[in-house]
Amino acid sequence: MTSALQVFMLPDLGEGLTEAELLNWLVAVGDEIRVDQPIAEVETAKSVVEVPSPYAGTVTVLHGEPGQTLEVGKPFISVAPVGAPVPAAEAAAETYREEEKAGSGNVLIGYGTPGGSGATGRTRARRSSVAPRPDNGTTPPVPSDAEKAADDLLLLRTRVPGKLGAVISPLVRRMAREHGVDLGAVHGSGDSGLIMRRDVEAAISSPAPAAAGPAAVETPVSAQAPSPTPTPAAEGTDSRTGLGISARTPVKGVRKAVAANMARSRSEIPEATVWVDVDATAMVELRAGLKKSDPHKTPGLLAFIARFVTAGLKRFPELNTRIETTSEGSQEIVSFAGINLGFAAQTDRGLMVPSIRHADRLSARELDGEIRRLTAVVRDGKATPEELGSGTFTLNNYGIFGVDGSAAIINYPEVAILGVGRIMDKPWVLDGGLAVRKVTELTLTFDHRVCDGGTAAGFLRFVADAIENPGSVLADL
Template sequence: MSVKTFLLPDLGEGLAEAELVKWLVAVGDTVVIDQPIAEVETAKSMVEVPSPYAGTVHQLHGAAGEMIQVDTPLISVLEEGSEAEPATASQPVREVALSYREEERAGVAEPEAEGSGNVLIGYGTPDGLAAKARKRRPRGGAVGTAPAQAQVRAAVSVPLRAPLVISPLVRKLARDRGIDIATLAGSGIGGLILRSDVEAASAAPVAAAVVAAPAPAAAPAPAAAPAAQPAVVAPRAASAETGELDSRSGLAVASRTPITGVRKTIAQAMARSRSEIPEATVWVDVDATALLEMRSSLKARDPQNTPGLLAFIARFVVAGLQKYPELNSRIETNAQGDVEIVGFDGINLGIAAQTDRGLMVPAIRNAQQLSARGINAELARLTEVTRSGKATVAELTSGTFTLNNYGVFGVDGSAAIINYPEVAILGVGRIIDKPWVVNGELAVRKVTELTLAFDHRVCDGGVAAGFLRFVADAMENPAGALADL
């Protein structure tokens, strides 16, 4: 019997987990090396995972929608020419899974051992219990293997002492909700405790309180009991529909949506941007009539190859960043602990794109080397792969400046949050008809608003205003600007 178990690999940038979106194979299917077997979504992108083995699918470790930790079993394949034995087919899978459960047990079975015991996938406590446990349990047929495996099986059979939890996020969720995770019965493979188990347990106390409320008390109630009685009756009525009542508002809780995957990454980046970057904002109204007229003229002559308005604006932004490179930089702390402004030889222009998975910012790499037509073609490609979930981690994280066209949502302006760790973001509002003074006379013009949010640590208002005015002037006189680019 030769069953090969494939562990979920690190899909980039040290991400510790991924959501299993869907299986591309089923138990009993024949697979070949490098055949896609599953689609998984990380905090950065959606990717297809290829099989490193050829043979017959023996077992799928996980269901669609489940979070799977890196370096834990994803799929087991029975190699060609082998026959699985029911009694031992799962042995390789169980052995790998238990090794990680041992790490999660660090500090539980032997609290007197050294080490923090706070072990994440891929990050251990070398001097702690996890390292000692691995040394005590040799693999294969070495002397002492059977007693070590018996010890592991004994630990697994006592859930109060060693709860089967791989994900540190599940442990944190249980702590935040005041749940003793050792009392839970896991619904995952081998009794693994999942996020859904913790969420189900968190609703149990409320339901218990509702059932117990009508029962008479065994002892006489204190004097304050009558005043508290309405607070007991009201939750019972509200909780009958949803099973949970919000203690702050008194309203029934309609839903709870975990912040995971891309939304979690966006939330963390936005919070970090607001807490770390001392940002300032400048804005200006721009007469874009000439830009629209120029593009209409080009489109009349060559409908297929005329860049979109955003491509022209992006080209002006790139030229502005070449003139004001302070806005195309990053704040970093060096090895000595000193804060530095890191400049770049090139511009990776990020374009904010709204997708079903949240706001993404794919980057046009080395945009300074492209014309407006080149930017337009790369923008179309990046938008397509990003919205289909196929953009790479590098494409989504390599930007050095962000351009955000929120005018497509019908708004004029926005106090945008800088896309951390960048130092500036330029927003473009909708283009609408407005009264405008031209050569001393009132006229109706196509007007938009440009808004620049910037990190005040890298430059002062003069640089930010100079950049913003450069882009605005280029939009108001596009032919002259393009002649110089």
Template structure:
């Protein structure tokens, strides 16, 4: 009997833990290659973990609600297909981390190495779709070919240099888009291929990454230690709170997306000296223009997409607001301005507020921005947004008008320099050319990092966007 254990992978190039939401299999179930086996919630999104091999589930190394650590055992599967060895197994080694696995097989064996030496045996560990890279471990029987991703049988290969990739999900992203991973130039240490390298090679295609995972082969271990304890409750339901004396309805440690949101908000308030400016805007002409576009084309960009187009144009005129400030090791402050805009937008989901971002938003027209907003909002609410979808923005828009409120001094999406808020559109009495009329009005607010610019720059940007919304035909003619 052969039991293989694979570890929870780094699901986002640096994330160290994930909350196990639910198992999709149970001990004793048959599983196939790439079959989803669990859902986990990282600090970025909810993702499914696929099984890297087929067999019968032996051990689930955790339970729902538990925080699982990267590079710790996740699931063990009895792959079967081989008779048990008649010689006692040596004590099994702890499953290796992904980076240890990635290095396995990158060294070709020496030509003068003889049969029973350690060098000839190789590592015995196989990454998804890999051979060991050194001679196969010698046994008293013929080994069956290993199963590669997709169920195909991988032939025993000659020793060769393995392509080093930071994460199996990056390798799978390339494969699903028919990209030869060997053709990608890695920008990481010693040529390590990063997710950004694959995305760049895909020429900006919008692709959600799928999860894969490093695998290791160990002897059966029915009682592996759990990755971490379930978040402890401060007080059980119904018990009295020591501070207020009131019964406790619920109490638990923040984790996953909620923990990330809390930390981000605290960091923003702590690190950024922000100020806020606001203005009421007559958007009557903007709404009429949108209606005419819809009549002519059968579809029209959303109001937020039109405002976003004006905002992106405004950032090109006031680039200080499309920037960030970083604190270096020696305490110095570095101000970085960007060419181009990655436009983030706040999206409310069942797991909390997340900020998907439209990359290279400055290259898109209002219709294209509207389509991207709709697509990214959908994948975010379904918990399928990739780490790349939820990071890397340089400026954020928050449409809190959908909650039927007029205004809000939004917290800046750290480490950005500003966030633009859009309030609800309501009819108000408005003076036009000396006469009182009923107009459609909304409030714009801009919270900005006072270190990157003074109030004049922030007011200039906000006034530009407001004027464009008031007279959209004129503004669009100059974009």
């Protein structure tokens, strides 16, 4: 039997992303939706995005709950096409299994599907009221069709992403209810993780945790005898330190991506670091003079340094590359016809690195405009995957945090990162005498596989010289 149910798989929302956290649904079961209508908000490792539907029709199943982390390529939403009868819960579940195996519905965002003439308004389906069952010890009545449908849809909506976990047989569901078996904790032995009768019978016959040895007995907190000191296994107490645990924060979203990226960078890249102190007085004075004459169009100091960096990368293109491993297992250094300059921006969601595309073509004023625009975008959580994942070199201004220097970790898969410390008054030898100058520290961390120290030092010295004598490089501002 061919069913009209369409299952939309969660697509890759960025450059190689494998998962996304579901923030909230914008539609509900029973709603009528149109092609490209936003159906949910999800948070990837890079940004918060709205996911549009490639199908028009009536929503039958939402495969996930807000707060869950969903896998790319797994079912996201099931839709009955416009004009087709909405399948009953049993048929919807069966069709879902068939189409999941076939891989149907895996349509990329923005492409849509033919037949997008669905209704544009949201129409919430009515929910049938189910009378409570009497608890008088008699044989429970046969569930109504409405009860079955509600039961099945609940099971499908609360299943674990990436696993079928659905129970199709009414007998199995009733057996689980009568014996108090939590189906969410049962591992299905059937095809695609289908929970079978034997699985529920095994759960019923398995000894309860309380029947285990004395060491495994868990007594409710209210029933425990008072103890002068907490035991190492007490809830909320760390067994190693003996201190109370104040919070547990899941590592997910941006923090999870940053952790994975930094760990991979440190494990794969043989990095080295060079640094130099720089007299930035001339650059600071130049900007101050420009600000007096035109306060609204004067670039920030970071834009000046970004302009020096792009000029330096043109002279030392080895630092604007990427190392890739071929299918045969050999490595290649990939060079680029242009520079996408990333810069670190601190946000409420963590450290983000948006990139200025074709930064080598921009003047200092244009770079300043892009820095301001991208900073606002990432702080609002609206940056696109292209704006966050396309950098070829990163500039990190950690001086805004009031620190002098740092050996930064390379933003994998790039091969170098330049850090800029705070600009502060320091004694400096100038023309044979001491003077108070505006001094900053530049730190370059680079991948030793793509170049040697001479290239890294040459680039760093070029940027330092440009900061000390900015006029020539900033001729176009």
